[in-house]
Amino acid sequence: xxxxxxEHKSAGIGKDIAxxxxxxxxAGLQFVIAYQNIDASQMLVRMMVVAIVEAGxxxxxxxxxxxxxxxFLLFVAVFTxxxxxxxxxxxxxxxxxxxxxxFAH
Amino acid sequence: MSQADLTMEGHSAGLIAGTPFSMPTKKLAMxxxxxxxxxxxxxxxxxxxxxxxxxxxxxxxxxSITNVAVMxxxxxxxxxTMLLAVQAAKTGDKAKAFQWTMITAVxxxxxxxxxxxxxxxxxxxxxxxFKNPWGTGLFGSAFFSITGLxxxxxxxxxxxxxxxxxxxxxxxxxAEDLEIVGLYWHFxxxxxxxxxxxxxxxxxAH
Numbered sequence: 001x002x003x004x005x006x007e008h009k010s011a012g013i014g015k016d017i018a019x020x021x022x023x024x025x026x027a028g029l030q031f032v033i034a035y036q037n038i039d040a041s042q043m044l045v046r047m048m049v050v051a052i053v054e055a056g057x058x059x060x061x062x063x064x065x066x067x068x069x070x071x072f073l074l075f076v077a078v079f080t081x082x083x084x085x086x087x088x089x090x091x092x093x094x095x096x097x098x099x100x101x102x103f104a105h
Numbered sequence: 106m107s108q109a110d111l112t113m114e115g116h117s118a119g120l121i122a123g124t125p126f127s128m129p130t131k132k133l134a135m136x137x138x139x140x141x142x143x144x145x146x147x148x149x150x151x152x153x154x155x156x157x158x159x160x161x162x163x164x165x166x167x168x169s170i171t172n173v174a175v176m177x178x179x180x181x182x183x184x185x186t187m188l189l190a191v192q193a194a195k196t197g198d199k200a201k202a203f204q205w206t207m208i209t210a211v212x213x214x215x216x217x218x219x220x221x222x223x224x225x226x227x228x229x230x231x232x233x234x235f236k237n238p239w240g241t242g243l244f245g246s247a248f249f250s251i252t253g254l255x256x257x258x259x260x261x262x263x264x265x266x267x268x269x270x271x272x273x274x275x276x277x278x279x280a281e282d283l284e285i286v287g288l289y290w291h292f293x294x295x296x297x298x299x300x301x302x303x304x305x306x307x308x309x310a311h
Contacts, residue, residue, distance in 0.1 A: 013192055020185045027177050027298070031170055034306035047302035054298045062184055062291045072126040072136075080140055087151045094155040 019061045026054045135285045139292045142258075146296050149254060150303055153247045157307070164239030165310045166227070173305045176219050177297065183212035184294045187287045194273070194280035202283060206270035209290065213263040220256050224249075248304060255300055258293045265289065 033046045060066040065073055124130055157163055167173075190205035227248075234249055236242045269286045272278040 013189065016185065016188045016192075020181065023181055023184075024178070027181060027301070030302050030306060031174060034170065034302075034309055040307065044302075044307060047306060051298050051302055055295050058184070058291055058295045058298070062188060062294075063288055068128065069126050072128065075126070076136065076140065080143055083144055084147050087147055090151065090155055091158070094158040096159075 015061065019057055022057060023054055026050050026057075129281060132281070132285050132288070135288050139288065142292065146254070146299070149251050150299060153251055153303065156243050156247055157303075160241050160243060162240040163308070164237060164241065164244045165308045166230070166232070166237070166239050166244075167305055167309050170305070170309065172219060172223050173301060176216055177301055179212050179216045179219070180294050180297050183209045183216070184291050186212065187290045190270075191280070191284045191287050194283045197280075199274065202280070203270050203274045206266055206273070206283060210263050210266040210270070213259050213266065213290075217256060217259050217263070220252065220259075224252075244308075251300060251304055255293070255296055258296070262286075262290050262293050 030047050030050050033043060033050070036043065036046075038046075059076075065076060125133060128136075186205050186209045190202050190209060193199075193205060194202035231238045232245050232248075234246045237245050265286050269278055269282055273280075273283055
């Protein structure tokens, strides 16, 4: 006997259109940030925050992760989040290359 | 109790337990693929960020955002049309589901064509994998590898959409299969949300 997956709680297409409009607005915001007269690092931080919010909306509502079992949501969030965070470990060496400490020159 | 009985009991226990997270196997497989593919793209983007940060004369070759804005709009809209396809399939409207899936595929083709046009423009300006007229040669290899990886995913997605839509129309696939290929398509859209700011917007010529 095969276990049947729970049906997604469908709220019709209205919610999907609302999420789509939010995503369009957020994508537009990224383009606005690109023309702001700010430091590149500030620009990067602002754009990444917007991109993470966009990705969250897309995963939760377009990919229906929110409607899956909480255990699966936790599995995806914890596993993916952990690996993505540990990937940031190399940034310090990138700054070493830029600032030239200790052997870059 | 014989070995055969034990084996039977083992099978029964497995069947009662069901699939992990009560999710259809194909859907779970797609999610695992998406998680793995997230790591691939994340590794590429982090490596790109490493180079971008550590290289002083990084080129800023993009003068206009029109093309990338149109590409973003097309890809985001194709995600909505994919949702409409899945919604129609769940309500049993096969014709509409097929129609929306094909519209999604056409949007993917349009995106790919715009992408190729942009590549040809940059190649025409003298950019190759190893050199360009604006600064470090690393830019070309980083740009082409990241956008090329994404374009490959879009192309595969278009092929998958058409194949699944045709089989769905022919009765060999179910609504669940459309939903699974839809998951992949949304993922391709999601990756673009990070490629645009990192590869394009941060390299705008001011």
